[in-house]
Amino acid sequence: MDLVLRTIFVFFLILLVTRVVGRRELSSMEPFDLILLVVIGDLVQQGVTQSDYSLTGTTTVIVTMASLVVFTAYLSFRFKRLRPLLEGEPTLLVSEGRLLERNLHRQRMSVEELRAEARQQSIGSFDDIRYAVLETNGKVSFVTKG
Numbered sequence: 441m442d443l444v445l446r447t448i449f450v451f452f453l454i455l456l457v458t459r460v461v462g463r464r465e466l467s468s469m470e471p472f473d474l475i476l477l478v479v480i481g482d483l484v485q486q487g488v489t490q491s492d493y494s495l496t497g498t499t500t501v502i503v504t505m506a507s508l509v510v511f512t513a514y515l516s517f518r519f520k521r522l523r524p525l526l527e528g529e530p531t532l533l534v535s536e537g538r539l540l541e542r543n544l545h546r547q548r549m550s551v552e553e554l555r556a557e558a559r560q561q562s563i564g565s566f567d568d569i570r571y572a573v574l575e576t577n578g579k580v581s582f583v584t585k586g
Contacts, residue, residue, distance in 0.1 A: 443497055446488045447504040454484070455512070459528065527576050534572035537565075537585070547574055558582060 489497055516526040531543050533554060544554065554572065557580040563569060571583040 443489065443492065443500045444504050446490075447501050448508065450484055450488050451505060451508045455526075459525075530576060531574040532571065533574055533580065534566055534569045534582075536571075537567040537569055539566055543574075549574070554580065 488501055512526055516523050531547055533540055533543055533547075533549070539551065539554075541551075544551065555566075558564075558566070558569065558572070561582055563582055563584060568584050568586075569582055570585045573581045573583075575581055
């Protein structure tokens, strides 16, 4: 039972940390970030299983974690009000060519990063953009004016 409780705690801790870190940072991982994720994974495993290296302990942790993923996906599907908490919400960054700096600042995204995203989609100017939206997966979607 101790393994299950620790797994549940760590699952919600990871959910909280990913919400705080922000989707923009998670979508653009550098090599250091990848290494950091591997290290975090190892630390999580040690925190959950402590010194239990048995097959039963491993199975218990994996089944609990998988059950929590399915459960939170079901909650997100079934209860629309929980969706922003569990999955996040899209954020409008540009509206009718006008940069929404407050939203950009809130997402810890620079104007230069947004310009680079626009250039990658062959958009030369913010004036050409009807809407730019930071999606829940960390990618920026553009709707152009013409």
